[in-house]
Amino acid sequence: MEIIKIAWRNIWRNPTRSLVVIIAVCFGMVGGGFSTAVMVGAVNQRIEKAINNESSHFQIHKKGFLDNPEIGNYMSDVNAFLPEILKKPFVEAGSSRLKIDCSIASPYQNTGAILLAINPEDEIRVTELENAIVEGDFFKTDGKNQVILSSSMADKLKLKMRSKPVLTFLDVNADLTGGAFRVAGIYHTDNQMFDDMHIFVKRADFESIAGFIPTDAHEIALRFTDNENLTSRSEEIQAILPESIDGKNWKAINPDLGMMNMMTEQFLWYLVAIIMFALAFGIINTMLMSILERKKELGMLMAVGMHQGKIRRMIIWETIFLTLIGSFAGLLINQILVSLTAKNGINLSAYAEGFSSFGFSAVLYPEISLNFYLQIVALVIVTALVAAIFPIIRAGKMKPAEIISSN
Amino acid sequence: MKKAIIMLTLCLAGFTLQAQDATEIVREAYEKVNGSSSYIEMRMEIVRPEWTRNISMKTWALGMKYSMVYITAPAQEKGQVFMKRDNEMWNWQPKINRMIKLPPSMMMQSWMGSDFTNDDLINQASIVHDYTHKILSTEIHEGFECWKIEFIPKPDAPVVWGKIVSLISKDGKHMFKTEFFDEDDYLVKTEIATDVKTMDGQEITTRFETIPEDKEGHKTIMIMLEADFDYDLTEDFFSQMKMKRIR
Numbered sequence: 190m191e192i193i194k195i196a197w198r199n200i201w202r203n204p205t206r207s208l209v210v211i212i213a214v215c216f217g218m219v220g221g222g223f224s225t226a227v228m229v230g231a232v233n234q235r236i237e238k239a240i241n242n243e244s245s246h247f248q249i250h251k252k253g254f255l256d257n258p259e260i261g262n263y264m265s266d267v268n269a270f271l272p273e274i275l276k277k278p279f280v281e282a283g284s285s286r287l288k289i290d291c292s293i294a295s296p297y298q299n300t301g302a303i304l305l306a307i308n309p310e311d312e313i314r315v316t317e318l319e320n321a322i323v324e325g326d327f328f329k330t331d332g333k334n335q336v337i338l339s340s341s342m343a344d345k346l347k348l349k350m351r352s353k354p355v356l357t358f359l360d361v362n363a364d365l366t367g368g369a370f371r372v373a374g375i376y377h378t379d380n381q382m383f384d385d386m387h388i389f390v391k392r393a394d395f396e397s398i399a400g401f402i403p404t405d406a407h408e409i410a411l412r413f414t415d416n417e418n419l420t421s422r423s424e425e426i427q428a429i430l431p432e433s434i435d436g437k438n439w440k441a442i443n444p445d446l447g448m449m450n451m452m453t454e455q456f457l458w459y460l461v462a463i464i465m466f467a468l469a470f471g472i473i474n475t476m477l478m479s480i481l482e483r484k485k486e487l488g489m490l491m492a493v494g495m496h497q498g499k500i501r502r503m504i505i506w507e508t509i510f511l512t513l514i515g516s517f518a519g520l521l522i523n524q525i526l527v528s529l530t531a532k533n534g535i536n537l538s539a540y541a542e543g544f545s546s547f548g549f550s551a552v553l554y555p556e557i558s559l560n561f562y563l564q565i566v567a568l569v570i571v572t573a574l575v576a577a578i579f580p581i582i583r584a585g586k587m588k589p590a591e592i593i594s595s596n
Numbered sequence: 597m598k599k600a601i602i603m604l605t606l607c608l609a610g611f612t613l614q615a616q617d618a619t620e621i622v623r624e625a626y627e628k629v630n631g632s633s634s635y636i637e638m639r640m641e642i643v644r645p646e647w648t649r650n651i652s653m654k655t656w657a658l659g660m661k662y663s664m665v666y667i668t669a670p671a672q673e674k675g676q677v678f679m680k681r682d683n684e685m686w687n688w689q690p691k692i693n694r695m696i697k698l699p700p701s702m703m704m705q706s707w708m709g710s711d712f713t714n715d716d717l718i719n720q721a722s723i724v725h726d727y728t729h730k731i732l733s734t735e736i737h738e739g740f741e742c743w744k745i746e747f748i749p750k751p752d753a754p755v756v757w758g759k760i761v762s763l764i765s766k767d768g769k770h771m772f773k774t775e776f777f778d779e780d781d782y783l784v785k786t787e788i789a790t791d792v793k794t795m796d797g798q799e800i801t802t803r804f805e806t807i808p809e810d811k812e813g814h815k816t817i818m819i820m821l822e823a824d825f826d827y828d829l830t831e832d833f834f835s836q837m838k839m840k841r842i843r
Binding site: 290294295296297299334347352353354355357364365367368369 | 778
């Protein structure tokens with residue numbers, strides 16, 4: 190205890206020098222911590238959006254559909270299992286869709302797209318696309334052959350509300366068919382890749398053109414009440430499904446997203462470790478300086494019989510204080526920054542195009558977990574211990590008699 | 597290319613129009629097309645701001661449903677065959693020994709780099725059934741008396757255009773100028789037929805230009821070099837076997 194007190198006093202004997210290190214550690218922490226918060230926030234947002242707008246929590250297809258999304262690869266009697274799945278307490282809603290590659294043509298341009306034929310009432314309970322509508326509405330107004338497409342596709346094809354693109358696709362017998370559709374809504378999500386590919390029509394319209402019946406589906410998307418227990422829930426649903434039908438949760442549908450989640454965590458941990466490694470050199474330098482400065486004093490302590498171990502402990506405590514004060518200050522500032530920005534987000538709209546081409550939102554909401562803080566503190570203590578090694582060796586090499594007698 | 601064939605065949609009818617009703621004018625022209633079988637040698641010139649490219653081809657067509665195109669030049673493309681049967685399109689690539697059925701996703705792509713897409717060639721919306729027709733006026737064009745006819749697509753027709761305005765000669769032989777408009781009445785593209793000549797005993801226009809409005813300096817020209825309008829063809833001719841053997 191005495192030693193800790195002495196160590197504490199020692200670091201404030203030269204406040205400037207100590208503060209330089211403390212501030213360096215502090216900035217290192219803010220830099221590492223805040224970039225972590227921004228990245229974790231961005232990735233979590235991306236995942237949330239992917240679940241809400243794109244893949245939902247769970248999808249059901251005929252086996253082989255994901256590898257070969259052909260019109261004939263559909264599930265023919267979804268009523269055999271869908272009602273039972275929807276009864277599960279963790280399943281909030283389900284939307285049974287027909288999904289097919291199509292071409293969409295305007296007077297000016299043609300492009301390929303993925304056509305999703307949906308029941309609007311079911312779809313709005315599963316996805317949040319309704320909120321992404323920027324013009325028109327999500328099949329609220331009545332009308333035959335309506336289509337909803339993204340703003341980027343509308344620009345590309347020079348289409349606007351009430352325009353009449355022609356959709357061409359294969360029907361249930363794999364013959365080419367199609368029809369003229371009216372643009373009833375235009376949506377815009379943060380994911381450019383999604384926007385570029387997906388158009389929506391009502392199931393009833395599509396069924397009558399392509400010859401499907403309401404119990405046919407290429408894809409059933411399920412929304413869960415929350416994102417917990419993904420694996421066990423997936424197994425529970427898979428148990429209900431017939432042999433030829435396969436269910437996948439969002440991590441299996443988007444392996445890149447699942448991986449991104451894990452990768453960011455690891456990557457950020459490495460980032461902070463590198464920052465700490467660099468800071469360790471600064472700490473070592475400061476400690477060496479302070480020991481050389483206190484040569485006489487340390488020599489005297491040894492000469493009057495202070496145990497080597499106590500001197501070591503004192504040095505260790507000094508380094509720990511230096512790093513801990515710095516990192517606590519840093520994490521505190523970081524927490525303040527995160528809570529300040531988390532409310533309104535960091536607006537990077539100027540670079541929105543770049544972000545959205547990766548599927549990220551241009552407004553970032555940083556977030557950080559307690560777990561991360563605990564890891565950081567552990568890392569800081571390890572750094573302090575490692576940084577103390579050199580000064581200890583240095584102090585150990587001192588010869589009290591020589592030091593005292595020299596001037 | 598198919599458009600050109602349609603226009604060609606529209607023009608070759610050696611009949612006199614009795615009916616003054618716009619739909620009747622178009623219908624009669626169209627029915628003549630449906631019964632015809634022809635062999636035509638053509639050259640396609642693709643004009644771009646920076647370059648021009650020539651492609652020579654032989655085409656066989658039976659009515660509106662069947663056609664086959666064999667590319668004879670340039671050497672790089674020579675031997676490629678395109679076949680249309682109903683609304684399917686096939687492509688034979690002798691260099692890689694592959695027969696491809698063009699999937700919907702490839703329908704958008706430009707045909708041989710021209711201003712036609714594969715879709716243009718396949719999705720020939722019926723000019724009779726998908727539109728309502730109206731005579732706007734009469735005009736004298738290159739010494740021919742012509743009807744100016746407006747085509748308005750029917751509400752459910754799978755047609756992207758807002759309207760089409762076409763200049764058809766009163767004798768039903770020539771479709772000189774066709775303008776395609778979008779739904780806001782902006783001109784999207786123009787097709788112009790010129791160079792009236794006599795070929796295989798028929799007086800027809802032999803040069804067709806397609807000019808997209810929104811692309812400065814782009815156009816595609818089709819020039820008829822030789823034609824036989826009584827070519828003996830049956831449906832069996834349009835087979836994959838034939839695609840591989842045709843020269």
